[in-house]
Amino acid sequence: MGASNFTNSVDNIFLFILAVSVALLVGITITMIYFIIRYNHKRNPRATDIPGNVTLEVVWTVIPLLIVMGFFYYGYIDYKQMRDFPDDAMQIKVTGRMWSWLYTYPNGLQTDTLYLPVGKPVTVNLESMDVIHSFYIPAFRLKMDAVPGVPTKMWFTVEKPGSYQVLCAEYCGDRHSYMLSKIVGMPQAEFDKWYASASAEIEAQQAGTEEAGAAPAGPSPEKGARLVKLKGCVACHSLDGSRLVGPSFKGLFGKTETVIVNGKEEQITADEDYIRQSILEPSAAIVKGYPPAMPPQRNIVTDDDIEHIIAYLKTLK
Amino acid sequence: MASHAIDVQNAQENYLEVKGRWSGILSWIFSTDHKRIGILYLVSIAFFFIVAATIGIFMRLEQLTMGPTLMKPEVYNRLFTLHGVIMIFLFIIPGIPAILGNFFLPIQIGAKDVAFPRLNLLSWWLFMIGATLAILTLFLPGGLPDTGWTFYAPYSIRTGSEVSLAVFAAFILGFSSILTGLNFVTTVHRMRAPGMSFFRMPLFVWALYATAWIQILATPMVGITLLLIIVERLLNIGIFDPTQGGDPILYQHLFWIYSHPAVYIMILPGFGVISEIIPTFSRRTIFGYKLIAFSSLSIAIFGSLVWAHHMFVSGQSDLANIIFSFLTFFVAIPTAIKVFNWVATLYKGSIRFEPPLLFALSSIFLFSIGGFTGLMQATLPINVHIHDTYFVVGHFHYTMFGGTIWALIAGILYWFPKITGKMYNKKWIYVAWAFMFIGFNTLYGTMLYMGWKGMPRRYYDHLPEFHTDHVIATVGSWFLYTGILILVSTLIYAVYRGTKADANPWGGTTLEWKTSSPPPLENFEKEPVVEHEPYYHEEAIR
The missing domain is CATH 1.10.760.10 (Cytochrome c-like domain)
Known part of the structure; x- marks a missing residue:
């Protein structure tokens, strides 16, 4: 099982294209080297002119076309899933700003580390307060730009408990490379417990603010x-x-x-x-x-x- | 090819000896001879290349340790911007067309010069003015721009660095590029020698012709976009700035509508060089001449329709992503055709293995890696992962450096005896090749690997899991740089101390090999008449 529901499928497509590419590259290179040795002017003092061959040229136009259309289709199927947002997903607002990430849960709870339950779909709604940032979780094989003034989103399900690196992938100024954060995936029960206690604290605080008029905290x-x-x-x-x-x-x-x-x-x-x-x-x-x-x-x-x-x-x- | 005999020793003075109105350096910077202008470009562009490569070495040194190594982030960010701006706008876009194109396009079609020699000189002057303005930012209070060579809004609008002047410099460089394109298109249409029909033109000319059209049609787009950045910064109009109702994604579209076709401005002339070198050293005609010529044009056309594949995670619509992914794959086809046809040209040849061929074949190998990694990035879900990582950095260095620059070096090695009348020491060129090839793959191959692991680009600092990879890449950069220095010094040495070269040292068949080395001022003793295909090797046909 991968870190997210997309980790394995993206890896599989990548390995497939990598395998085809390596095979073709090795084939072309070996042919090139073989021709250079076989047709060296010492072995082959007189060249033979071959101006072209229509059949051959049609073959090596059509076959690459079929191969790349295969790549496209394979990618398209997976991408459609990435952009098919589940209705029951938990909604998290992610705000990018120079140079940190802020997470807002449905009840208004705000954190600087994103705690998530394993096995539940999550939709991340991105916004930026200043320039363009990009919310990138390499282990999940996902990223999406946070663009000021333009709402963007992505979704995933954390499949394995653990702590995952979050990076900013769109250059945003002096401390771009320090715009780091973590996603912590935890079992549902553990998450519920954390969410309840963290939210309670916030509620207590808000209640405190309301009372402030009467008795300043x-x-x-x-x-x-x-x-x-x-x-x-x-x-x-x-x-x-x-x-x-x-x-x-x-x-x-x-x-x-x-x-x-x-x-x-x-x-x-x-x-x-x-x-x-x-x-x-x-x-x-x-x-x-x-x-x-x-x-x-x-x-x-x-x-x-x-x-x-x-x-x-x-x-x- | 031409009916007249080869002039082994020229009766006329060659273009280097001719005394004109000016002498000394003025005889160069005010010359309208396309050959001298080509050399002006060679010297200025080679200078910028060494500067930007040295900046690259410093960037790699910064990554040698975690945390601050040599410089602060605000310096590093300016260095990678400068590295990109110089390499793209001052080196690789003008690159092959301005150096080798200026020198050989007129000769290869049997003309005395380009169609507009004075406009040609103006292009070089605009190029130098643009370069000077870009460097001037160094001395202004805001300093060099720190935006990356892409100048993405709204960062480029907010930053205090001197973006306006740098962008204006790029605007002027654009005009230099447009004028060169205009000159080449007119030259190809109007200046061909008798008998030089379109399908008798060398493939290098075809590639320059296709490139020239992109230069004319696409460059104005970036000109307008860059002006809009200046207007936005000075007048706060709100075109790209979201706080004033502008759209930052609009900027990316406008930028890439030029800058994606621009990568074909960069690579097509390289393909043209390779198409010259392989038949010469195989002593036979090229396999599938017309298909190669048309594949240059179709790369120019398809390449203009795929710009938004730079923006798969930018927030543009999913449908746009799918369409642009689909179209992107089509660019692979004409490119694959070229590679197959080049390899087929070696078949049953009588191959002379010389430095230009080594560099040309290496260019095919490295560019193929760039092409395959390009296919990976065109695949949507993979792109979502590797966009804006070192994978992209590795990919475009394989295509642009591996493809274009290796082809440029192959071209310089191929035509060096023609340009200078001297031959270089081949042994040292092989030594340089070995350093460069090992260093190149160590540096950029490691970048591909790091990118797949999730190392974002334009990072001043890196996390511990990437440390070993960064050290390996940095060591690779030392090998690569050493190789480049060996290559450059071998060639400079050969200019002064090289052995004398024949008019046709490689057995080439195109028109430049029918005139003396170096060529006379007007290229030919008398106007050549063309009777054959460009790669007509008589002994191969019998």
């Missing part, structure tokens, strides 16, 4: 830690002080920085207001020496989220 560094991963912040801002695309989060809070505002340098302190502004309108004040690369996060990161994130940043000394 207060910013939580734990939630902030989860949010910076989920919202993709850590793709550009490291937690350990190393330089990625943007300034590291480590020791950021309270630091004095030189920023560029409207082309002029200014000294600021990275306080709560500055961090809020940097999330909602990043290009307003760019830290000197860094590119204005971050997209505005209005409508993506909520005010509550920002409180949690600030609480978390304060802990990163």
Whole structure:
């Protein structure tokens, strides 16, 4: 059994075409080498002119045609299955952005690793927040572009429990090769348990938000830690002080920085207001020496989220 | 072929000795002689090739270890863009037509020059202006573009690198290509010597003719597309940018409508070179002349109808995918016919095994691997897996490098004595071949394997499971590069110190072998009259 329901069928077509190709290539090459030795001018001092042979030429037009039409048909049958979406599939939204993947389950639960039950069809609905990305799972033999403004989708069934590499296959900028994630396939019962507990946590959180008007739950560094991963912040801002695309989060809070505002340098302190502004309108004040690369996060990161994130940043000394 | 006797020693001065209005370097860069322009292209294009190959070596070095090795990602991304842009726009598209086509198309049809010699010189100047503009991006604040040579929107619209200027450079290069195509079509129609009917033209001329039509018809498409990118970047109109209601997939269509036929601009002249070399070294006529000539035209036509096979996972409709997959397989047929006919031409020949033949046959072998891996990619479900992986990188290096560049080298080795009047050291050419052949297959064969395993292309860094493969590929690149350097130095040495070459050292039958080496300024002492097929080996017919 393959990792997904398409792994084996794609491998089979590939091996079939590979076998035919190798046979033809070896045949052509051996013939070429044989002719060169057999008809070397030392063995064959005088050439014989053969301007052509219609029968032969028809044969080697028709036979390759039949072979490649066979390839096409074989591929077409399998491709039709890939694009025939089952009605009972679980719907997952996958969002690509520079440079991480975000998974959204039917009940709104969001994760940065995609946990899936084995044996159940899954439809992946792709969207992109910035440039084109491509959702690629080599073990499943599947990929599909995530195109901004154009909804795309693909489907599969995980057939074997395990952890599978997810990569971005469409070039998307500096950290393209780090836009990695995992799909974890688990038995249905185990998945149900995980899904219920993860969802419960989210519900509790949402309930907490609703109550917030009455009794504020207060910013939580734990939630902030989860949010910076989920919202993709850590793709550009490291937690350990190393330089990625943007300034590291480590020791950021309270630091004095030189920023560029409207082309002029200014000294600021990275306080709560500055961090809020940097999330909602990043290009307003760019830290000197860094590119204005971050997209505005209005409508993506909520005010509550920002409180949690600030609480978390304060802990990163 | 021609009725007049071969001029073993020319009474006229050859084109290298002729004193014109200018002297020194000016006698080259202002020359309207198609042969001198061919050499101008040879020198400039060879320079760009070495530059881009060296960039390739640095890209491979970066992959030698996991994590950062030599450079940061923003440097690596600019290097692979530059490698692609130079190799595609400055090397392989002009490549064979601009170098060997300029030099030999007029001679092979018995003409004194191309139809528009001054336009021909303008093409070279446009080529150099385009190249200069592309290099200028290096010195501007945004730096070299970091988009990949495909300039996909919306990334190319958002990036801060100097995409606009680079794209404008490619636009100018396009005009150089169009003018060369125009010149060749007119030359073939209007300048043939008496008796040189269409079906007496050498197959190299046929291939250039088919190529010239694609250059004229397809290049304006990319010109418009590249201008749209500039307009989008400067004026924010919203053609490709989805945040303004544009469609990024539209860009891909417009781009590939040119850039797919362009791969046939790249490979067809290579096929033409091979069709010249095999009959000469087999001492007999080519097998199935007309079928080879027509297969060039049908590749040009079918090749224009398959562009969307670059977009099977882009989000275009499933039906479009199925149709384009179906059409793509048809390109394989004329290509297969050519290969079979070449092999059949060796049958009952009287074969002289020389460096040009070795490179031509290697080109057939390597291009066949490129062709078969192309069939794999044309098959929809396989494409879904290997699209945008190293498999694609391996595939197009087998077709473009293995097919076109090996054929270009075969052509240069074949015509070198005619161009320079000198012969190179054959032993060193065989040494270069061995390094190149081993290095090539180690490098690109490993890429095919890695791609099938799921290594995406344009990755600055790689996962541990691909590490061994990357090390093997990098070692292969050293062999390949060494081979190229040996080849280039052997030829440069031969220009200055080579032994004197005869007018017809290989026993060729086409018109360029009926004139002296190097040819006189107007190619022939007197206008040749053509009485036979191009590959008329008298002793084979008796």
